Amino acid sequence: MQWTSVLAIYFLFFVFSAFLLLPFGVRTHDEAGLEKIPGQADSAPVEFRPGRLLLRAAALAAVVTALFVLNYIYGWIGVEDLIVWGPDAD
Incomplete structure (x- = not known):
C-alpha cells in the first residue's frame, strides 16, 4: 500500500472521527447552571473547544488507520x- 493511500485513508477516518466525537463532552448552559443569552438556542454549548476535538479525532483516526493497514497486511478480515447471507461457500 502506498503512503498516499494511507494518508487518504487517515484523512477519511479523521473526518469521520471528528463528526463521531462532536457531541461528546459538550455541556449546555442549563447543564452548567449559567444564564443564557436572549435568542440563544437551548442546545448551544457553553464552551466549544475545537482544538481538543481535533486532537481526539487525530488520535482516534491514527488508531483506526493503523488497524486498517495491519488488516490490509495480515488479512485478518x-x-x-x-x-x-447468500449462498454458502461450503
Missing part, C-alpha cells in the same frame, strides 16, 4: 468474512 476479508470480504468473504463480511458476507452474512
